[in-house]
Amino acid sequence: MGTHTAPPAPPLGLREAKKQESRQLISDAATRLFLAQGFEQTTIAEIAAAARVAKKTVTNYFPHKEDLALDRQDAFITSLAGTVSGRRPGESALAALRRAFTEALAATDPVAGFSGPGFARMTADSPTLTTRLRDLHDLREAALAETLAEATGVPRDDITVCTAAGLLGTVHRVLFDRIQQLTLAGRSTARIRTEVAAAAEHAFDLLEPSLADYATA
Template identity: 60%
Template structure:
C-alpha cells in the first residue's frame, strides 16, 4: 500500500512538473498574457480541469515557486540556530541562496525575467507574494518573541526585513535584464546584501535571538 501511494505521489509530481514546464515554454515563446489555459492543456496533453486542479491560478503556472517564496523568510526564522537573531538567520540563508543561484531570490535567467517584467498580471502577482511573505514573517516573529496582542514590533521588524529581501530580489532581476551572467550577478548581489543587511544591524541586531 505504501509503495502504491508513493507511486501515485510520484506520478502527480511528474504531471505537475510537465504542466509547469509546458506552460513556461509557451509563456517564453509568446508572452504570458497571450497564452490560454486551454492551449497549455492541449500542449501538455491533459484536460483543462487537470491544469486548474494543479494550478488554480494561471499566474502560478509561471511563478511555480510561489509557495516556497511566500514561506521562505518565516521558515528561515523559525528554524534559526541557537543564539542567532532573525536578522543573522536571514542574512545567512540569503548568502547561501546566492551561492546556489536560487530562483527564489531572483536567479531565473533573462528570458524568464523579461517575460515576468512584460506581464502586468505577473508583476502584480509578484507584489502580492512579497506582501504574503512579509505577513508570514510577521506572524512567526510574533510567535517567536511571545509578542502581546497588538504589539507593533513584529510587524515593523518584518517590514524592514522583507523590504531588504524585496530590494535585493529586484536588484537581481535588474542585473539579469542588463545581461549580467549569474556569476557576475552573484558577486554584485553578495556585495549589495552586505550593505543592505548592514543597514539593519543597529535596530535589529539583537531582535528575536533564539
C-alpha cells in the same frame, strides 16, 4: 461473459508519483509557451493542448494561470519565516536571514530572484505576474511577522513585530528586484553574485543598529 475483476489500486506512492509527473508535464509545457509567446498571450487551452491533457486537468493542478508561471510560490512565501524558525542558538533573526541570503546567493536560488533572463523578461512584461509577485512579497512579510511574534512572545500586531518584519521583508524585496534588474541587463551570473553580495552587505548593515539582537534564539 466472464466476471471482470478490477485491478488492484496502485499504492499511494505510485499514484502520487503519477500526479507529480502529470503536474510537471503541464508546468513544463506552460513554461515553454510562456517563454515563447508571453504570459498574457498564452491561453489555458494552448497549455492543455501542448501537454496533451484536458483544460480541466490543467486547472485541477493549477487553479490560477499565474500558478503555472510562479510555481515556487509556497517556498517563496515561507522562506523568511522558515529561516527565522530554524535559526541557530544565539542567532538573531537578522543574522539568520543574512546568513540564509548569502547561501541563497551562492546557490543562485530562484527564490532569491535567480530566474534566468527569459523568465525575468516574461515576468517584467506581464502586468498580471508583476502584480502577483508584489502580492507574494506581501504574503512573505506577513508570514515573517507571524513567526517573529511567536519568537518574541508578543501579539502579531505589536509595533516592533510589524516594523521588524517590514524592514527585513523590504531588504529581501529590494535584493530580489536587484537580481532581476541585473538579469534583464544581461549581467552574467558571476557578476550578479558579486554586485548583489556587496549590495546585501550594505543593506543588512543598515539594519544592524536596530535589529542586531532582535528575536535571538
